[in-house]
Amino acid sequence: YKVTVKDLSSVKVGSSGDLGSIYVGDSDKDNSLYVYYLSKFFGSSATNNWNGVSDLKVGDELLIYGNAYTYNNAPQLGSGNRCITINGSPTNGTTAETACNIIQARAYCDLYGETGIENMYVTGVISELSYNSSYDNYTFIMEMEDQFGVMRGVKAWAVSCDESMKDLLVDGATVVINTKLMLYYDSAIPGYICECYRGNVVSIA
16 A cells, blocks of 8 residues: 555554554545554564654655555554555665565565666575576575465576575575566566566575
8 A cells, every 4th residue: 555644643652663543545635544553564573663653754655565444434454564665765675684575575566667676685485496507597486475375476587696505595495685676577478577687695594
């Protein structure tokens, strides 16, 4: 959901560091949607989340991953919501330690389109690994299971790997890569897919 912060007069910090009681809406309309609680990013915790209520300001544009439903006859975004961008800037994925997961990577691809965004860190489980000996790089799918048990994936294309880690780069391994996230038109589908374009392997577990 792409929304604008409308009202922070009742905002509070939860026990897990999430911000609660936020009202958001469309920037050009007189409407509002209640956000019960919002984490700063995927993988946030009580010790690694918002710094405080001053992190958000009225007028900030947010991209939120969450579930909308009706509560007491009013629409709202409940708990478990994640902030993906603030005023167009990623909330995480800019370091290996805050690597974004597949759901967030797909959101960034949708947001930045075919232009893409450089120097992003993405983590996921490898499948369909293939090696291009002519260029000494790898192409594979990075996957994760979402909260509904559905596998989500992005394609990692022409990714380099240091010689010391090549034996660990196998299907089923969890990898972190530094890459460019972008939408790519795949004529074989046909349609746009989220792609990790080039880059290099940072770590493998």
